[in-house]
Amino acid sequence: MSTHTQLDFGALLEMVGAKPARAGKRWDCPECGRPGHVSVDFAKEAFYCWHAGCAFRGYRQNLEKRLGLSRRLSPAEQRERRQVLNESQRAAEWLTGKLRTYRLRLAAVHRRLLRTQGRAAEKLRANPQDEAAWSQLALAYHSLPKVRSALALVEDAPIRERLAYLTASPGQRKEMARRILERGGLSAAKGRFVEIEICCPGAVVP
Numbered sequence: 001m002s003t004h005t006q007l008d009f010g011a012l013l014e015m016v017g018a019k020p021a022r023a024g025k026r027w028d029c030p031e032c033g034r035p036g037h038v039s040v041d042f043a044k045e046a047f048y049c050w051h052a053g054c055a056f057r058g059y060r061q062n063l064e065k066r067l068g069l070s071r072r073l074s075p076a077e078q079r080e081r082r083q084v085l086n087e088s089q090r091a092a093e094w095l096t097g098k099l100r101t102y103r104l105r106l107a108a109v110h111r112r113l114l115r116t117q118g119r120a121a122e123k124l125r126a127n128p129q130d131e132a133a134w135s136q137l138a139l140a141y142h143s144l145p146k147v148r149s150a151l152a153l154v155e156d157a158p159i160r161e162r163l164a165y166l167t168a169s170p171g172q173r174k175e176m177a178r179r180i181l182e183r184g185g186l187s188a189a190k191g192r193f194v195e196i197e198i199c200c201p202g203a204v205v206p
Contacts, residue, residue, distance in 0.1 A: 009045045012063040018047070018056075026160060031056040036158045039088070046081065048088040050159045052096060057085065098166050099154050106151045113140050113147060145198050149177040152196055156188035 010020075017030030018038060027038040027047070032054040039048045045060040059081045117140035123133035153165055153176060165176055180186050185195040 009040075009042055009060055009063075012060060012067070013040065013047065016063055016066050029054060029056050034159075036160060041084065044080070044084050046084045046088070048085075048092070050092055050095065052092075057088065059084075095159075095163065095166070099162060102154045102166070103151065106147055106154065110144070110147045110151065113144050116140050117144070145181055145196060146174075146177055148196050149180040152186055152194050153177060153180060156192075156194045157186055158188070161186075 013027060019028045019030075021028055021036035025040070026036040027040055028035045029038045029049045029051065032049060032051045034049070034051045034054070037049050037051045037054070038056065039050065041047070047057060047059075047063075049056040061081070116136050120133040120136035120140065123130050124137065127133070150173070154162060157165070161176075165173055168176065181196060181198075184198070185193050188194045
């Protein structure tokens with residue numbers, strides 16, 4: 001038996017620089033450096049980095065080729081691995097499209113709230129007794145931090161949390177954003193902490 005057939009799939013991944021993520025079932029990517037972005041299917045011996053533009057994906061054969069341990073696959077193995085890779089590609093495209101849609105939607109809401117905040121502040125400078133303007137300002141102060149939390153989640157959260165957000169119900173999404181708001185932010189790639197702006201500067205009324 002050759003040396004490389006004795007190595008399990010996890011050992012091959014570690015030999016090329018991938019590492020199991022600290023939490024969850026994903027691995028850290030050795031190419032783009034994103035933590036927890038590599039999905040690993042040990043049954044099919046396939047791996048796929050979900051970060052857009054990263055080329056770290058393939059099968060045991062790809063890892064063995066990197067390490068100089070490659071062997072020739074049977075036609076059946078080649079067909080199966082192509083199918084798995086195509087499915088992973090479609091899933092990544094679905095995720096990218098969904099995240100882009102949510103990000104654009106949330107960004108539009110954020111812009112509307114900022115405009116509401118600015119208009120209300122102008123009205124109150126002219127007339128501090130304007131009850132409708134006070135209501136609009138209160139809405140902006142109340143809603144902007146929540147929208148910013150959701151934006152941070154779809155833009156900066158680890159991939160598993162973004163997937164959870166996309167498949168959650170509206171109530172669950174609100175709860176996820178609320179927890180981020182309570183913590184004041186979230187942990188993003190490479191341990192970076194993304195802080196959420198709680199206050200709404202520029203809306204102070206004299």
